[in-house]
Amino acid sequence: MxxxxxxxxxxxxxxxxxxxxxxxxxxxxxxxxxxxxxxxxxxxxxxxxxxxxxxxxxxxxxxxxxxTEGGRIPDWSQNGHSSPTSQSSPRPHPKGWSVAEEASYEKVKPISTEYLGSYLGPFDRSKLASGRKGYESDGSFILPDGSQSDALLHQLDYIRNSDRCYRLYGHGSYDWGVTFNADMNIMFTVMLSRATKRDDLAPSLYHMYQRLLAAARQVGVSASDLRAQMYAEYGMDPLLAAPPPPSSPAEATLRRMQEERARASFRKNKIELLKRLLATRGPEVTMSIEVDGRGMPVYREEIHGMDAVFCVPVKKSGEEWRMV
CATH class of the missing domain: 1.10.10 (Arc Repressor Mutant, subunit A)
Structure with a gap:
C-alpha cells in the first residue's frame, strides 16, 4: 500500500x-x-x-x-545557572551521533570509578520491611529484596516515590528527574524490571542506557557519567551488549541507514496507533491528539519519538520525594 x-x-x-x-x-x-x-x-x-x-x-x-563539530551542550556546573529550567526538546549530539552511535564509541573507554550519586551513601534497608510506606505489595512494581546495591536501592526508592521514571545524577546542586513518552515508558519499565531481577541483564541495561542517554544529552550529563551511574547501580557495564564502533565509513553508513529504517518503522506504527485512537476513542482522547488540515494525526519527534524525553531539576538536598 x-x-x-x-x-x-x-x-x-x-x-x-x-x-x-x-x-x-x-x-x-x-x-x-x-x-x-x-x-x-x-x-x-x-x-x-x-x-x-x-x-x-x-x-x-x-x-x-x-x-563533527557543532553546538556544545551546556554544562550546568560551569555556566552559572544555579536553578536550571526543565528541558523537553531533544538535542542533537555535537558530533551528530545518534544515541546508539555514541554508546558504541563510549564502549571502548574505561568505566569511571566515580559516579555523581555517591553522596547518597548507604541505603536504609529497614525501609524494605513488608508494608512500609512506598513498598506496599500492590503488584505494580518490583519490590527490592535487599540483594540490590545501595545505589540501585536509592534509585528504586526514587522511582517508587516520585512521578518520574528515573533519576539522573548531575553536577552542581541538581539531579534530574526523567520522564519518557508513553511508548518508551512501557519499554523502559519492562527493561528495568528485568534488570532488577538480573534477567537478561546485559541487553536490558543497554536498552535503558540508550533511552537515558537521550535524557542526559538534554541536561549536560555525559555518556561517561551515565555509564558510571548504571555500573554502580547494577554492577555491570551497561554497554556490555553494545556493538563496538564501526570499523569503516561504509559500516557507519550502513548502521545509520538501519537505525533510520527502525525509526521510520516506529514512526509508521505510532501514526497508525494515533489514527486508531482518533477513530475509536471519545472526545477526551481525540482532543489531545494534534491533527493537520486533513484531520490526520501529526507525528512530532519531540513528543512521539524514541528519544522524546522530559527532564526536571531535582535538588540533591531535597527530601520531598523520599519516604518518611
Missing part, C-alpha cells in the same frame, strides 16, 4: 541521508529515499520543496550536518 508521508517523516530520514552523503543530487536523494521507504509516494517536486523549506537543498548545508 502506498502512503503519502508527512513532511516531518521525510525531513527526519532526509537529514540522516544528507548527513551521511552530503554530495548527492536531488535525483539520487529521491532514489535513496524511495529505496529505504518503498511504500512512500513522493515526487521530485515535493522533495525539492521540503528540502528548500528546511535548508537541505545545498551541498554546503548538507556538509554542515555531516561535520
Amino acid at each position: 502506498s502512503i503519502n508521508p508527512q513532511e516531518t517523516e521525510v525531513v527526519d530520514v532526509l537529514k540522516a541521508l544528507r548527513r551521511n552523503q552530503p554530495s548527492l543530487g536531488i535525483a539520487k536523494v529521491l532514489a535513496q529515499l524511495k529505496e529505504q521507504n518503498p511504500s512512500w509516494t513522493l515526487s521530485e517536486k515535493r522533495l525539492k520543496q521540503i528540502m528548500r523549506s528546511h535548508g537541505l537543498e545545498t551541498v554546503a548545508h548538507a556538509e554542515q550536518l555531516s561535520s
Whole structure:
C-alpha cells in the first residue's frame, strides 16, 4: 500500500541521508529515499520543496550536518545557572551521533570509578520491611529484596516515590528527574524490571542506557557519567551488549541507514496507533491528539519519538520525594 508521508517523516530520514552523503543530487536523494521507504509516494517536486523549506537543498548545508563539530551542550556546573529550567526538546549530539552511535564509541573507554550519586551513601534497608510506606505489595512494581546495591536501592526508592521514571545524577546542586513518552515508558519499565531481577541483564541495561542517554544529552550529563551511574547501580557495564564502533565509513553508513529504517518503522506504527485512537476513542482522547488540515494525526519527534524525553531539576538536598 502506498502512503503519502508527512513532511516531518521525510525531513527526519532526509537529514540522516544528507548527513551521511552530503554530495548527492536531488535525483539520487529521491532514489535513496524511495529505496529505504518503498511504500512512500513522493515526487521530485515535493522533495525539492521540503528540502528548500528546511535548508537541505545545498551541498554546503548538507556538509554542515555531516561535520563533527557543532553546538556544545551546556554544562550546568560551569555556566552559572544555579536553578536550571526543565528541558523537553531533544538535542542533537555535537558530533551528530545518534544515541546508539555514541554508546558504541563510549564502549571502548574505561568505566569511571566515580559516579555523581555517591553522596547518597548507604541505603536504609529497614525501609524494605513488608508494608512500609512506598513498598506496599500492590503488584505494580518490583519490590527490592535487599540483594540490590545501595545505589540501585536509592534509585528504586526514587522511582517508587516520585512521578518520574528515573533519576539522573548531575553536577552542581541538581539531579534530574526523567520522564519518557508513553511508548518508551512501557519499554523502559519492562527493561528495568528485568534488570532488577538480573534477567537478561546485559541487553536490558543497554536498552535503558540508550533511552537515558537521550535524557542526559538534554541536561549536560555525559555518556561517561551515565555509564558510571548504571555500573554502580547494577554492577555491570551497561554497554556490555553494545556493538563496538564501526570499523569503516561504509559500516557507519550502513548502521545509520538501519537505525533510520527502525525509526521510520516506529514512526509508521505510532501514526497508525494515533489514527486508531482518533477513530475509536471519545472526545477526551481525540482532543489531545494534534491533527493537520486533513484531520490526520501529526507525528512530532519531540513528543512521539524514541528519544522524546522530559527532564526536571531535582535538588540533591531535597527530601520531598523520599519516604518518611
